[in-house]
Amino acid sequence: MVLILDGKKINSEIKQDLSTKIAIKIADGYAKPCLAIVQIGNTKESTKYIEHKKKFGHAIGVEVLHIHLPDTVKTSDVLTEIQSLNTDDAVHGIIIQLPLPKHIDRDTIIEAVAPEKDVDGLTSENIRGLWTNDKGYILPATARAVLTMLEYYNIDVSGKKVVVIGRSTLVGKPTAIALMNKGATVTVCHSGTKKLSDHTLEADIIISAVGFPRLIDEHFVRPHQVVVDVGITFIKDEEVDKVHGDVDFKAVSEIVAAISPVPGGVGPLTVSSLFQNVFDAYERKISK
Amino acid sequence: MVLILDGKKINSEIKQDLSTKIAIKIADGYAKPCLAIVQIGNTKESTKYIEHKKKFGHAIGVEVLHIHLPDTVKTSDVLTEIQSLNTDDAVHGIIIQLPLPKHIDRDTIIEAVAPEKDVDGLTSENIRGLWTNDKGYILPATARAVLTMLEYYNIDVSGKKVVVIGRSTLVGKPTAIALMNKGATVTVCHSGTKKLSDHTLEADIIISAVGFPRLIDEHFVRPHQVVVDVGITFIKDEEVDKVHGDVDFKAVSEIVAAISPVPGGVGPLTVSSLFQNVFDAYERKISK
Numbered sequence: 001m002v003l004i005l006d007g008k009k010i011n012s013e014i015k016q017d018l019s020t021k022i023a024i025k026i027a028d029g030y031a032k033p034c035l036a037i038v039q040i041g042n043t044k045e046s047t048k049y050i051e052h053k054k055k056f057g058h059a060i061g062v063e064v065l066h067i068h069l070p071d072t073v074k075t076s077d078v079l080t081e082i083q084s085l086n087t088d089d090a091v092h093g094i095i096i097q098l099p100l101p102k103h104i105d106r107d108t109i110i111e112a113v114a115p116e117k118d119v120d121g122l123t124s125e126n127i128r129g130l131w132t133n134d135k136g137y138i139l140p141a142t143a144r145a146v147l148t149m150l151e152y153y154n155i156d157v158s159g160k161k162v163v164v165i166g167r168s169t170l171v172g173k174p175t176a177i178a179l180m181n182k183g184a185t186v187t188v189c190h191s192g193t194k195k196l197s198d199h200t201l202e203a204d205i206i207i208s209a210v211g212f213p214r215l216i217d218e219h220f221v222r223p224h225q226v227v228v229d230v231g232i233t234f235i236k237d238e239e240v241d242k243v244h245g246d247v248d249f250k251a252v253s254e255i256v257a258a259i260s261p262v263p264g265g266v267g268p269l270t271v272s273s274l275f276q277n278v279f280d281a282y283e284r285k286i287s288k
Numbered sequence: 289m290v291l292i293l294d295g296k297k298i299n300s301e302i303k304q305d306l307s308t309k310i311a312i313k314i315a316d317g318y319a320k321p322c323l324a325i326v327q328i329g330n331t332k333e334s335t336k337y338i339e340h341k342k343k344f345g346h347a348i349g350v351e352v353l354h355i356h357l358p359d360t361v362k363t364s365d366v367l368t369e370i371q372s373l374n375t376d377d378a379v380h381g382i383i384i385q386l387p388l389p390k391h392i393d394r395d396t397i398i399e400a401v402a403p404e405k406d407v408d409g410l411t412s413e414n415i416r417g418l419w420t421n422d423k424g425y426i427l428p429a430t431a432r433a434v435l436t437m438l439e440y441y442n443i444d445v446s447g448k449k450v451v452v453i454g455r456s457t458l459v460g461k462p463t464a465i466a467l468m469n470k471g472a473t474v475t476v477c478h479s480g481t482k483k484l485s486d487h488t489l490e491a492d493i494i495i496s497a498v499g500f501p502r503l504i505d506e507h508f509v510r511p512h513q514v515v516v517d518v519g520i521t522f523i524k525d526e527e528v529d530k531v532h533g534d535v536d537f538k539a540v541s542e543i544v545a546a547i548s549p550v551p552g553g554v555g556p557l558t559v560s561s562l563f564q565n566v567f568d569a570y571e572r573k574i575s576k
Contacts, residue, residue: 107422124412131415132457134395159482167468169420180455180476185487187475188468194447199473202490 093119158183381407446471454497
């Protein structure tokens, strides 16, 4: 029978674990961990994601500052805001909610976040940490979620053939390098890959992060494989947005050994991974 | 018949090309390009490599400053030196000759180099440029040499299966990401890869950057493949250091379509690629 990689379950265990750890810190007399989320403009999705993060943060005892700037704000004003968060000792993590309005200089904004507070792992210094496999760098939440999921089910990646589909800087590349650092032999496939199934059929573990619904069906998999679906696509179904993964769950789950569903897989784990990043940043700060 | 990827030939063409371009700039009234090489201590190999770079630089009209600091120097003194090179308008490229003595903080030293003068492509900002495939970032010379060699022989990497052997931050990783950015489907193999031949036999292009002599023999290759040997190992043979690649040239060249020899392949191209980086940095500077 196929093993379902249950992101909801792991998420609730991490949530419990973080709650306990934070409660202990507070009992020890430390201030609460604090995450600042900088939102520019009013994208509906962004607002929804932020609400979700706030709810999670409050549930585990993390203060969440929501800095909401109007769409008309200038890059220089955002930089001033970030500088003040950088130097604020009460703030342990900073997120710039993406996407940003087009007139804002995305790279400059992201790079302005202090690397030790960059809990999305997007600054040059954290990319370099991942690149050189340094200690203490911050891995982007989605990549951390994938690693956590595999670890939770004792799926060792060392020496395994892993195919990562998607070469984005937010998910594909960091996941690939993180797995490589852990000893996996990683192939990164993408839109330019000629025959994707040539690669997926050879893999021990398939990680798909494309955002193309049902890209991976029964022709791409074989028995004994592990499939992690990081794809998220919203499709309207009778006026309701329904979320779809990259994997045809029904077809693939009949063949492989283990699979993460969408929804209920990597998605829920992404938020808890983010708050693990926040807690790590908090711990590094207070242990100084 | 096998095509020999002739690094010496490409190297001399690049040398000629750079000489001409620099002569034109000087005729236009610009100052000479200048590369500063910071050496700490007296490693025999480092001195030899630096001599080689000086000779190449002088031949094409690049000023090469050799800043030779004693083994006893402190990290802070090196930083002061780098700061002064960073702010010196006459200096266009800076190299920290590796390896550094153990008491020197390597990461801090490398990171101190101004990204626009970091012609070895080792600073966070240049790694991020490669990562996000930005324009104008500086690619480490060896990775650039591999790309140049393939381009010279019109070997298109887009859509090809490329296996890179070695995951070093100086060669394996940057070469892999640069090829991925160009549309190749890249697998990175390394010491933890279980059956290396499983991967190499599937590849269109094999790039080996391990430093293990004759790792790749006839059992790892098949017809129609392209093999680029980036490995360099010195072995004493009758009291003379002889250089060996990762590939058993004799056995492999009888099977594949194209192969780069060692010596005479990527090695000579690495120096010309470095000076292409210097010239690019110089051009960006004077066109500002």
